[in-house]
Amino acid sequence: xxxxxxxxxxxxxxxxxxxxxxxxxxxxxxxxxxxxxxxxxxxxxxxxxxxxxxxxxxxxxxxxxxxxxxxxxxxxxxxxxxxxxxxxxxxxxxxxxxxxxxxxxxxxxxxxxxxxxxxxxxxxxxxxxxxxxxxxxxxxxxxxxxxxxxxxxxxxxxxxxxxxxxxxxxxxxxxxxxxxxxxxxxxxxxxxxxxxxxxxxxxxxxxxxxxxxxxxxxxxxxxxxxxxxxxxxxxxxxxxxxxxxxxxxxxxxxxxxxxxxxxxxxxxxxxxxxxxxxxxxxxxxxxxxxxxxxxxxxxxxxxxxxxxxxxxxxxxxxxxxxxxxxxxxxxxxxxxxxxxxxxxxxxxxxxxxxxxxxxxxxxxxxxxxxxxxxxxxxxxxxxxxxxxxxxxxxxxxxxxxxxxxxxxxxxxxxxxxxxxxxxxxxxxxxxxxxxxxxxxxxxxxxxxxxxxxxxxxxxxxxxxx
Amino acid sequence: xxxxxxxxxxxxxxxxxxxxxxxxxxxxxxxxxxxxxxxxxxxxxxxxxxxxxxxxxxxxxxxxxxxxxxxxxxxxxxxxxxxxxxxxxxxxxxxxxxxxxxxxxxxxxxxxxxxxxxxxxxxxxxxxxxxxxxxxxxxxxxxxxxxxxxxxxxxxxxxxxxxxxxxxxxxxxxxxxxxxxxxxxxxxxxxxxxxxxxxxxxxxxxxxxxxxxxxxxxxxxxxxxxxxxxxxxxxxxxxxxxxxxxxxxxxxxxxxxxxxxxxxxxxxxxxxxxxxxxxxx
Numbered sequence: 001x002x003x004x005x006x007x008x009x010x011x012x013x014x015x016x017x018x019x020x021x022x023x024x025x026x027x028x029x030x031x032x033x034x035x036x037x038x039x040x041x042x043x044x045x046x047x048x049x050x051x052x053x054x055x056x057x058x059x060x061x062x063x064x065x066x067x068x069x070x071x072x073x074x075x076x077x078x079x080x081x082x083x084x085x086x087x088x089x090x091x092x093x094x095x096x097x098x099x100x101x102x103x104x105x106x107x108x109x110x111x112x113x114x115x116x117x118x119x120x121x122x123x124x125x126x127x128x129x130x131x132x133x134x135x136x137x138x139x140x141x142x143x144x145x146x147x148x149x150x151x152x153x154x155x156x157x158x159x160x161x162x163x164x165x166x167x168x169x170x171x172x173x174x175x176x177x178x179x180x181x182x183x184x185x186x187x188x189x190x191x192x193x194x195x196x197x198x199x200x201x202x203x204x205x206x207x208x209x210x211x212x213x214x215x216x217x218x219x220x221x222x223x224x225x226x227x228x229x230x231x232x233x234x235x236x237x238x239x240x241x242x243x244x245x246x247x248x249x250x251x252x253x254x255x256x257x258x259x260x261x262x263x264x265x266x267x268x269x270x271x272x273x274x275x276x277x278x279x280x281x282x283x284x285x286x287x288x289x290x291x292x293x294x295x296x297x298x299x300x301x302x303x304x305x306x307x308x309x310x311x312x313x314x315x316x317x318x319x320x321x322x323x324x325x326x327x328x329x330x331x332x333x334x335x336x337x338x339x340x341x342x343x344x345x346x347x348x349x350x351x352x353x354x355x356x357x358x359x360x361x362x363x364x365x366x367x368x369x370x371x372x373x374x375x376x377x378x379x380x381x382x383x384x385x386x387x388x389x390x391x392x393x394x395x396x397x398x399x400x401x402x403x404x405x406x407x408x409x410x411x412x413x414x415x416x417x418x419x420x421x422x423x424x425x426x427x428x429x430x431x432x433x434x435x436x437x438x439x440x441x442x443x444x445x446x447x448x449x450x451x452x453x454x455x456x457x458x459x460x461x462x463x464x465x
Numbered sequence: 466x467x468x469x470x471x472x473x474x475x476x477x478x479x480x481x482x483x484x485x486x487x488x489x490x491x492x493x494x495x496x497x498x499x500x501x502x503x504x505x506x507x508x509x510x511x512x513x514x515x516x517x518x519x520x521x522x523x524x525x526x527x528x529x530x531x532x533x534x535x536x537x538x539x540x541x542x543x544x545x546x547x548x549x550x551x552x553x554x555x556x557x558x559x560x561x562x563x564x565x566x567x568x569x570x571x572x573x574x575x576x577x578x579x580x581x582x583x584x585x586x587x588x589x590x591x592x593x594x595x596x597x598x599x600x601x602x603x604x605x606x607x608x609x610x611x612x613x614x615x616x617x618x619x620x621x622x623x624x625x626x627x628x629x630x631x632x633x634x635x636x637x638x639x640x641x642x643x644x645x646x647x648x649x650x651x652x653x654x655x656x657x658x659x660x661x662x663x664x665x666x667x668x669x670x671x672x673x674x675x676x677x678x679x680x681x682x683x684x685x686x687x688x689x690x691x692x693x694x695x696x697x698x699x700x701x702x703x704x705x706x707x708x709x710x711x712x713x714x715x716x717x718x719x720x721x722x723x724x725x726x727x728x729x730x731x732x733x734x735x736x737x738x739x740x741x742x743x744x745x746x
Contacts, residue, residue, distance in 0.1 A: 268552075346589035350652070352550055354602040354659055355579030364601065369592050 002134055006059070010145055014052040017149035021047025024156045038163035046162040049169050050152030055145040062137050070133065071100055074126045082118045192443060195436035202430045203231045208437060210234060214400035216420060216431045231434055233441070235400040239317070239410030243396060244385040246321025246406055247328055251385075252378055254325075255332025262333070263340035264362055275337070282330035290394030293323035298395055301407070310407060315397030318406040324391050331381040339373025339457075340366060372456050379453035383446040389414040413438050498523040498693045499544055499581075499663060504558035506539050506548065513539045516558075517719045519712055521663075526685060526694045528708035528725065530701060532740065535714040537697045538586075541665050544695065545581035546574040562663070579606055582661035586668040588648030590640035590655075595632050598640040598651055599623065602659035618658055626654035627684050646677025653684065657692075664688065666696040670703065682707050701741055705729050713737045 022044030029035040036043070075096070082099070083091050091099070099119070106123035107130075156162070200208070211232015258278065262271050298319035305312030312318075343366050351361040367374075397409030398419060420435040497520035506514035514536045521527045529537035539548070546567060548554040560567050567577055579602075590598050599619045602608075609615035619636075623629040628650045632643070640651050649669055656664055666685070670678040685694060685707045698704050704711050705725060712722035713736070721734045732738040 344589070346585060346587055347591060349547065349550070349583075349585060350589040350591065350655075351601070353545070353547065353578060353583035353585070354605070354655065355575050355577075355582075356601075356605050357575050360605045364605070365591050 002138070003059075003063075006138055006141060010052065010055050010059070010141060013055075013142075013145045013149065014048045017051035017145075017152065018044040018048040020149070020153055021045070021156055024153055025162075028156060029158050035158050037159055037161055038166075042162040042166050043156050043160065045166045046160070047149055047152035047156065049166065051145050051149035053169070054148045055141040058144055059137070059141050062133075062141075066130070066133055066137075070126060070129045071104075073129050074103060074122055075100065077125055078122055079118060082122075189443070192436055192440045195433055196440045198428070199430060199433035199437045202433070203437075207231060208233055208434075209441075212402055214416070216416070216434050231430065233413070233438065235402040236411060236413045236416050236438065237441075238402055238404075239396070239400070240386055240412040240414075242317050242404060242406065242410055243321045243324060243392060243412055244382060246318055247324035247385045248378070248382060250322050250325025251328035251332050251381060255329045255381075256336055256374065258329070259333040259336035259340060260362060260367075263337050264358065264366070275334075278330050278333055281327070282334075284327070286327065286388065286390040287394070289323050289327050290390045293319050293391050293395035297323055305407065312407040313397070313409045315395060315409040316407050317396060317410045320392050320396035321406065323395065324385055324388055327388070327391065328381045328385055331384060332377055335377030335380065336370070336374045339370045339377065342373070343369045372459060376453040376457035379449050379456065383449040383453070386449075387414065387442060387446050389418060393418055413442050417442075496523065497521060498563065499695075500561050501540075501543070502559045504540070504543060504556065504560055506536070506543060507555045507557075508539075508551070509553040513717055514543070515717045517714075519719055519722050521693060521695055522710065523693050524689055524691075525710060526689050526696060526708040527710045527712065528704035529695065529697045529712050529714060530699075530704050530740070531714035531720075533699075536717040537712075537714045538667050540714070541667055541695060541697050544663070544665055545578045545583055547578075547583065549574050579659050580661055581663040581665060582656035582659060584649070584652050584656055584664065584666045584669050587672050588645055588652050590643070590648050590651050592639060592641055594637045595623075595640045595643070595651060596636040599655050599658045602655060606659060608658075608660070622654040622658040625657055625688070626650045627680065627687075628654055644677070646673050646680060649673060649677070649681060650684065653681070653688075657688075661692065663693045663695065666694065668697050668699060671699060678703070701729070713740060715740070 022040045024047075025036055025038075025040040025043030026033060033040055038046075083096065102116075102119055103122045103126055106119055107126045208231050211230065212234045213230035213232045214235045215230040258274075262275055262278075266274065294315075298314050298316060301316055301319050302312045302314045347365050347369060348361055351365045356364070392412045392415050396412060396415060398411050398415065399409050400411050400416070401408055403410060417435045417438050420431060420438075499521040500519065502518045504514055504517045505512065517540060529541060531537050542548045543556055543560055544562075544567075546556075548556060556568060562577070562581065566572070591601065593601070596619055599622050600609075600615055603615055603618050609618055620629065623632065628647060631647060632638075632651075640648065643651060649672075653664075653669075670681050673681065682703065685696065688694060696704075696707065708725045710723065711725045711728040713720045713728065713732075713734075715736050721728065721732060721737045723733075728737060729741055732741060738744075
């Protein structure tokens with residue numbers, strides 16, 4: 001609550017700084033704003049930035065480090081006997097962590113807390129530190145804001161290059177924003193990588209990548225039945241490939257043909273209705289597709305299979321694949337439509353001018369010219385299919401069968417990641433860590449596909465520019 | 466107007482439009498390859514071509530000149546129904562090829578365009594090999610029965626377009642890799658390969674340097690032996706150099722047409738004189 005008030009006060013100060021800066025800029029030149037290097041509002045922003053940036057940076061840093069500083073101080077203040085076990089030995093890292101957790105919980109009054117006198121005392125101390133810290137922060141942030149605003153205000157003059165400085169500040173802000181995405185990606189990769197390395201220290205990468213037996217359970221006791229887990233991921237890769245293949249068999253022809261129709265044949269009116277409708281398909285939540293696959297398509301295949309004497313399991317690869325294909329149609333059609341319309345009209349005219357019909361022109365000129373772009377779009381769609389989770393969770397099943405029969409139940413990498421991480425798990429068992437290794441593989445595959453796709457698309461673009 | 470009328474009838478029966486717009490380019494008794502009577506083109510509400518009537522003689526080069534936006538390209542595109550590909554374009558009046566109305570219902574624009582080829586302002590080779598660029602037309606029209614015949618056609622077309630010597634060794638290279646002038650000659654070769662009777666050229670040299678332009682002009686002069694050529698150009702020198710007849714367009718009207726020499730030395734109309742002496746346009 002106090003933090004919120006502080007932010008509010010800082011914001012008000014910033015606005016005041018802005019007005020003061022603008023006012024001073026006008027006053028400095030006696031109302032003749034043309035004598036100013038920058039417009040008055042830039043001077044206002046200049047002062048506002050000086051007011052806001054240092055204090056908010058301080059505030060942010062405090063938010064980041066407050067709790068660890070307070071914890072360290074509390075830890076240092078604990079009586080030495082609290083850090084020793086009953087046997088007189090120093091407590092282990094984990095034990096200290098538990099103790100600190102206890103103290104923090106007692107301090108915030110989250111749970112009934114420990115009745116231990118030491119913990120109670122430490123909690124009080126902890127609260128005391130935090131309260132002092134909050135006052136310190138408030139004082140420091142407010143004085144920084146006032147000082148900064150004063151400094152900026154002082155510097156306002158006719159020659160001050162306020163616009164350049166403000167624009168530089170905006171540019172830096174944009175750079176920070178754009179790096180956030182990059183750093184997040186790097187962070188995700190690193191966490192995947194480290195957890196995978198932990199997994200591979202227990203299960204050999206060769207077994208993981210080339211083994212054909214997937215049964216990721218781990219014994220709790222040594223004498224348990226079925227205690228030997230299998231971490232061969234080939235059945236998962238095969239299942240993923242099978243379902244993605246079925247999906248592409250649905251999505252590519254339908255998507256491509258609808259793209260050709262929309263780009264070349266459809267009257268403008270039809271196009272303006274059909275294209276958004278197709279793109280709505282992309283907006284349907286995948287979990288809804290999942291219902292559709294599990295409750296409508298899968299039973300349909302099972303029942304029609306019975307008609308022909310085939311036994312199709314109710315969680316079949318084909319149901320999941322077809323529904324996934326329907327989900328991907330808009331990707332293929334929208335991207336293909338874009339590249340087909342990007343083929344210069346001169347190509348069409350050149351072909352018509354030679355007496356080619358529309359279909360000859362499309363087959364022999366437009367599609368070959370658009371092919372790299374279409375392929376790029378399809379590759380993007382494939383990587384989407386491989387990473388798709390919800391539909392396969394609901395419709396593809398969990399059995400890790402190594403099969404190429406689309407009527408059997410298969411499982412995919414994403415489904416297994418979900419099942420490995422759902423529920424209460426020991427976090428350092430190979431079973432949980434396997435999820436990270438699978439995630440890493442998935443990430444690498446989609447990354448490679450995306451890189452290839454982007455490369456292909458870019459190459460295509462150069463052709464006409 | 467009766468769409469079944471022959472060109473000869475058209476010449477005698479057509480009511481002479483006002484001004485000089487209807488003056489035939491050919492004298493009485495001569496057979497016009499292409500002729501237009503009361504041709505109008507509308508782009509939506511815009512009246513782009515107004516009551517144009519003219520005749521284009523066989524084995525001659527006819528040049529269309531005029532300031533930008535005067536409708537010369539639009540009119541050129543009427544002659545092989547390229548305007549059909551634009552949704553909002555509408556053509557009225559009579560345009561005939563060898564006396565046949567090309568806008569008649571039973572005429573297929575696809576077949577018409579095989580007879581009336583076209584070369585565009587910007588060279589537009591397909592992103593295929595040089596060979597495939599030229600073989601494209603013969604393939605879709607089934608002109609060549611076997612591979613040797615196709616090769617024969619490709620070679621003759623390249624030869625006629627004066628490009629064979631330059632590209633002989635690299636027929637499998639992409640046509641887009643050629644220089645601008647070579648690309649334009651490739652496009653001419655591509656048009657020739659379908660054995661058209663008329664070749665329409667829409668400012669074929671506007672994207673080329675003077676040397677490439679000179680080559681194309683030379684080529685046009687040679688092609689005249691076998692084809693009827695209509696060329697739209699912004700360069701009056703070019704019109705004077707390559708054409709036998711010239712038609713001057715202004716704001717959608719055909720102002721004057723006649724022998725090139727006469728147009729450039731003794732223009733009948735005030736506007737024509739103004740344009741060719743550079744007073745406007």
